[in-house]
Amino acid sequence: MANSIHIILAPMHGYADALMRSTLLQIGGLDATMSEFVRITHTIHSPNVWHQKIPELQQQSTIPCAVQLLGSDALTMSENALIAVACGAKWIDVNFGCPAPTVNRHSGGAALLQYPQQIETIIKTLKERLPQNIRLTAKMRLGLSDTTPAIACAQAIERGGASAVTVHARTKDEAYLPPAHWEWFSHIQNSISIPVIANGDIFSVADFYRLIECFPTENIMLGRGMLMQPDLAKQIKASVSGKFVTPMNHDDIVQLLRDFFTQAQRQHEKYALSRIKQWLPLLAKNYPQIQSIIAPMRQITDAETMISFLNQC
Ligand SMILES: Cc1cc2nc3c(=O)[nH]c(=O)nc-3n(C[C@H](O)[C@H](O)[C@H](O)COP(=O)(O)O)c2cc1C
Structure with missing residues (x-):
């Protein structure tokens, strides 16, 4: 071991x-x-x-x-x-x-x-x-x-x-x-x-x-x-090491996505939109509630709408 x-x-x-x-x-x-x-x-x-x-x-x-x-x-x-x-x-x-x-x-x-x-x-x-x-x-x-x-x-x-x-x-x-x-x-x-x-x-x-x-x-x-x-x-x-750390839950993941998007936006709006949409299907494999936001998020084409969408998740 x-x-x-x-x-x-x-x-x-x-x-x-x-x-x-x-x-x-x-x-x-x-x-x-x-x-x-x-x-x-x-x-x-x-x-x-x-x-x-x-x-x-x-x-x-x-x-x-x-x-x-x-x-x-x-x-x-x-x-x-x-x-x-x-x-x-x-x-x-x-x-x-x-x-x-x-x-x-x-x-x-x-x-x-x-x-x-x-x-x-x-x-x-x-x-x-x-x-x-x-x-x-x-x-x-x-x-x-x-x-x-x-x-x-x-x-x-x-x-x-x-x-x-x-x-x-x-x-x-x-x-x-x-x-x-x-x-x-x-x-x-x-x-x-x-x-x-x-x-x-x-x-x-x-x-x-x-x-x-x-x-x-x-x-x-x-x-x-x-x-x-x-x-x-x-x-x-x-x-x-025999410790317990509370696993990240859905809310933690949504907060992570908000932070990720904000950081990505500093590079370019298009980049931020595509990166967050790309990540979602992978996260959905482990956080089933994420599945339901994939389709509506795909429709979003600007940063402002994305931020307000993420704030409501
Ligand atoms: C989207 C994607 C891109 C990858 N790009 C690279 C790469 O740039 N260099 C590399 O050595 N392996 C690359 N790989 C292979 C991964 O480093 C890794 O070997 C593979 O995904 C198996 O590990 P995993 O089951 O933990 O994902 C890539 C894999 C994926 C899925």
Whole structure:
């Protein structure tokens, strides 16, 4: 039974942007976050791009935000990583799991799982070029259509010099179809000596306990579960240390949505409207009353109406 647990917020492109990361961090329970993947093609992104995508780099938070890179060319990736580090990054993660076809056409993300040698080269190049104090990790799926490459890829990540590997326990072709194959955490951990961070389908405190029955670990990454239940990390942490924390209820969630909307509005009205509407269906999975506000909220097209709607919820 785990008596301490380290919880990372999963990178979620289009969902876990800086505002969502800071919203979830404030609730508590998270030890680290990870940026949405940053695509690396031929361009060397300017400092402005890094600061805009990951404002945390300029903040002095004790909770680190890993910068996730997605690409296939080791040199361009390392050039970009060095700029991210100059902008304040303390932790670089490499994505070997993204299933999106546009990404895979350029041999980034999960496509690289076919080529453990290339994975090793990318990690090794980053390791050699980055300052020693920069944490380097990777995040992988189990394979493309089957799990054959899983062990070889995890070993390549270790040989390259990463200090941990997050495993999203599915193949690329499985996309997000349940179940995640948690038994693979042990298979992989038994073949490498760096820690495996367990990821996939941890949606509740009960799921967490089922996971550690299957794979006793102190390192987990939570993605969609945090969007469905924003205090999930806090609940897991409390439970592991034998404490009880009152779970967030419907009213707490509505207040969270009000605060989120107000913050988002500072960026742009359209952005705020789309982000809140996007989040609702996920929250509704855990807070059934939210279901009834999805349809009326979809009709709202301006911030003023949204605020008065949220005030009546
Ligand atoms: C909308 C969405 C966007 C995602 N974007 C990324 C990403 O940018 N980088 C990455 O490594 N994984 C990404 N993932 C995968 C998640 O990080 C995570 O591995 C996956 O959702 C399984 O964890 P969960 O069951 O806790 O959600 C994304 C997942 C979703 C649902």
